Amino acid sequence: xxxxxxxxxxxxxxxxxxxxxxxxxxxxxxxxxxxxxxxxxxxxxxxxxxxxxxxxxxxxxxxxxxxxxxxxxxxxxxxxxxxxxxxxxxxxxxxxxxxxxxxxxxxxxxxxxx
Amino acid sequence: xxxxxxxxxxxxxxxxxxxxxxxxxxxxxxxxxxxxxxxxxxxxxxxxxxxxxxxxxxxxxxxxxxxxxxxxxxxxxxxxxxxxxxxxxxxxxxxxxxxxxxxxxxxxxxxx
Numbered sequence: 001x002x003x004x005x006x007x008x009x010x011x012x013x014x015x016x017x018x019x020x021x022x023x024x025x026x027x028x029x030x031x032x033x034x035x036x037x038x039x040x041x042x043x044x045x046x047x048x049x050x051x052x053x054x055x056x057x058x059x060x061x062x063x064x065x066x067x068x069x070x071x072x073x074x075x076x077x078x079x080x081x082x083x084x085x086x087x088x089x090x091x092x093x094x095x096x097x098x099x100x101x102x103x104x105x106x107x108x109x110x111x112x113x114x
Numbered sequence: 115x116x117x118x119x120x121x122x123x124x125x126x127x128x129x130x131x132x133x134x135x136x137x138x139x140x141x142x143x144x145x146x147x148x149x150x151x152x153x154x155x156x157x158x159x160x161x162x163x164x165x166x167x168x169x170x171x172x173x174x175x176x177x178x179x180x181x182x183x184x185x186x187x188x189x190x191x192x193x194x195x196x197x198x199x200x201x202x203x204x205x206x207x208x209x210x211x212x213x214x215x216x217x218x219x220x221x222x223x224x225x226x
Contacts, residue, residue: 043216102148102162108155
């Protein structure tokens, strides 16, 4: 484990389902992120929470809804997804400071939308 | 528009070979460049580079940054099958935002 825990590891859901991805970090970081990783594409930043405040949305469809109740927990609520949303969803955390110290990633949730 | 370009996209070598992976970038307000190794799921941190010309080294891996020409290289000497992975380059471009832009990665396969 890297200090960032994601659950579930795998998720299969229908297009009409509602599910949530969970991320928890034990590193004392003050920023958390959701990334989407599709096959043969760069990691795409979806949401950033810095000091528990959302600072970037990046035009993500509204069927993805983030929630950050505190600096250690991050959720991604999913509803009425499309098959093209199937991907690896990675959570990361970092310490926001003058320098980008880099992220610590979780192991990801492999999402399949059927 | 900010971008990070890695090359090659994939590479197949034999154990003992030396490889060089490339990362070029165009990012406003450059802060740092990072290399990650992704084997199965979670990318793991390798190096962070902020200054030009200073080589970072860890075992058989080394990396250097050229801020004038806007690129970095990652070298792996005496490759082993355990080096097989996707190597990701990320560039941090904004102070206080901590946003990082990733390249598409280089998939390295090391054959016995």
